[in-house]
Amino acid sequence: MSVRPASVVSTWFGALGLSAWRILPLVLLLSLAGVAQGAGEIDGALARIEQLAGRQPVEAQRELDAFLKRWADLDEPSRVRVELIRVLIADAQYRSDDVLAISDRIRDRAKALDDARIRTLLEHARAGAFYELGRSDDGWAALQEELHQAERTRDDDLFAQVMVDRARYLIRRSDFEPAAEALTDAERRVHGAQAGAEVAFSSANLARAIGDWTLALSSYQAAYAKFAAVGDRTGEADSLAGSGEALRQLGRFSDAIGPLNVALRLYREVDDKDGEALATQALALVHAGRNDPSLALSLNAEAIEKLSRLNEPSQLAQARVDRAHLLILRNRAGEALPLIEQAGPVIREKGDLQSQAFFHQTAAAMLAALGRFREAYEEMEQFLDTDHRRIDQLVSHQLAAQRGRLESERLSRENSLLRTEASGGQLALAQATRAARLQNIVLALVAIVVVGALYAVWRMRGLMRRIARMAETDALTGVLSRRHVLELGQRMMNRCRRDGRSCAMLMLDVDRFKDINDRYGHVAGDRALRAISIALARCLRPEDQIGRYGGEEFAVILPGADAKEAGTVAERLRTAVQTLKPDWAPGADPLTVSGGIAIATDEIADFTELLVRADQALYRAKDAGRNQMVYHQGEAMLATG
Structure with a gap:
């Protein structure tokens, strides 16, 4: 029963x-x-995983998987929080497309819950994803919603995070004054350790953007200490990478290696492919600064391979320009040419003046090494113009950031004074204090402008001197450039005419030089030209000048030399080249030179005309069988060899 x-x-x-x-x-x-x-156990576990998501995303994903195996039947608020954690993990790993895909699925559900904290974190992740994808308008809209929800929570740390996000967008738009105001507001409101670390890191990024590398270094080091205290591995890696770059910019290359190596290890731990690639490239530049080009090229190749697999066109283009620069230093300009051609469109479109200036400088050096002097000169002119604008922009940005900090501090002090006035009735004292502080601010701004202007002038003068030296010297041989030969020749001929002295001109051409390039390659040809230029320079008188006129042609200016003395010098130069040991390539034959001699007369007023006469005599020497020196027609003849 x-x-x-x-x-x-x-x-x-x-x-x-x-x-x-x-x-x-x-x-x-x-x-x-x-x-x-x-x-309570579910809430505690989700809160712990949520905090872990931004710091150690790989570990957070493992804990989330274990949590879902244990707690399969969750209510709607908990399911929304699980999806939020997935968004935060994707955000920490810079998976922007995943952030937007997951957040689009749960935005309406989060809105239905009307949990301001969840909606703030969701919009924070969306703003970051839009930032990485370059969708500024969508990102700014997400920022506005994030600010609205953060104000509802009355949580100072969430509000500080919104200010950090706002500053990040403003820095990208080069609006440094409001960016500095936002970060100063964040510093004033922040309480939590994690939020404090984010504020310190953003302050370092602002200092980096305006070129204040000393401040950036100290800020990155402070941010690293804060991230380490809360166990945020991604934050630690980013701060160490920033410290390494700041040390490199300050010329402390050996000190930069340690932070960058630790950053690489941490990026691998959190599976951050972007960070790993960029840290590898930073290490390549550090070793280049330490005069270790082989290791630098190896690391650069590794970085380019990693960046090629990622959607980072601007970073890939910059890495290619860096590689081209390293190859030029190793006298491998031919290999640098395709890299410059690949990177050029991206660098020009990027709008970063510092990257553009370095690109033009590298392109100029490469073209000069390849003998394309006109194009090199055009690139150098673009470099000078871009670098001038970069310096002006840098000073402007630094002043804007300083104004932003001062304005934020001024507003904070004014608010504090207004509260004091309302409670204590000390309006007159507050007004006097404000006036004094404003006067100090004005004086500080004036001092910054003056110092910035003086610094810019000093930098520009140094750059102009360096560029002038580069323009006057041939990059391959170290003798005078063609342009400087023309300018100096005219001046020296005019001076000889005023002093009643004669002036002579030699045009030399290496015989059958094309055979060297065809048989042994351009590297051997470059070695031969350098050896010939050294041998020629040693045979000249103290006041004589020699320059590379183009290709294998050399121009020699002989102030005070008459026809006989010019012939003596010419024969000495011919003999020096003929007896030169051909060690530029194994099995190479000795080289010879042919030359034309022209003497300045009263009817020759332009140095170019004298140069043309010498060139005509040179062609006659070539036609007569090479390895000889010939005077211009109408002058005494000399044929040797």
Whole structure:
């Protein structure tokens, strides 16, 4: 015979001397306590994983997977929080497309819950994703919604995070004054350790953007200490990478290696491919600064390979320009040409004046090494113009950031004074204090402008001197450039005419030089030209000048030399080249030169005309069988060899 459950319960309770109606409330209380304990455990676990998501995303994903295996049946608020954690993990790993895809699925559900904290974190991640994807308008809209929700929470740390996000966008738009105001507001409001670390890191990025590398270094180091205290591995890696770059910019290359190596290890731990690639490239530049080009090229190749697999066109283009620069330093300009051609469109479109200036400077050096001097000169002119604008922009940005900090501090002090006035009625004292502080601010701004202007002038003068030296010297041989030969020749010919002295001009051309390039390659040809230029320079008188006129042609200016003395010098130069040991390539034959000699006369007013006469005599020497020096037609003849 079957017994109904109610009978069993009544019998059992009766055995205990208790009635069913008395024990039922106790059963309900125990059940509710179990449910409450489970809910509390779920909330605690989700809160812990949520905090871990931004610091150690790989570990957070493992804990989330374990949590979902244990707690399969969740209520709607908990399910939304699980999806939020997935968004935060994707945000920490810079998976912008995943951030937007997941957040689009749960935005309406989060709105239905009307949890301001969840909606703030969701819009924070969306703003970051839009920032990485370059969608500024969408990102700014997400920032506005993030600010609105953060104000609803009345949580100072969330508000500080909004200010950090706002500053990041403003820095990208080069609006440094409001960016500095936002970060100063964040510093004033922040309380938590994690939020404080984010504020310190953003302050370092602002200092980096305006070129204040000393401030950037100290700020990155402070941010690293804060991230380490809360166990944020991604933050630690980013701060160490920033410290390494700041040390490199300050010329402390050996000190930069340690932070960058640790940053690389941390990026691999958190599976941050972008950070790993950029840190590898930074290490390549550090080793280049330490005069270790082989290791620098190896690391650069590794960085380019990693960046090629990622959607980072601007970073890839910059890495290619850096590689071209390293190859030029190794006299491998031919290999640098395709890299410059690949990177050029991206660098020009990027709008970063510092990257553009370095690109034009590298392109100029490469073209000069390849003998394309006109194009090199055009690139150098673009470099000078771009670098001038970069310096002006840098000073402007630094002043804007300083104004932003001062304005934020001024507003904060004014608010504090207004509160004091309302409570204490000391309006006159507050006005006097404001006037004095404003006067100090004005004086500080004037001092910054003056110092910035003086610094810009000093830098520009140094740059102009360096560029002038580069323009006057041939990059391959170290003798005078063609342009400087023309300018100096005219001046020296005019001076000789005023002093009643004669002036002569030699045009030299290496015989059959094309055979060297065809048989042994352009590297051997470059070595030969350098050796010939050294041999020629050693045979000249103290006041004579020699320059590379183009290709394998050399121009020699002989102030005060008459026809006989010019012939003597010419023969000395021819003999020096003929007896030069051909060590520029194994098995190479000795080289010879042919030359034309022209003497300045009263009817020659332009140095170019004298140069043309010498060039005509040179062609006659070539036609006569090479390895000889010939005077211009109408002058005394000399044929040797």
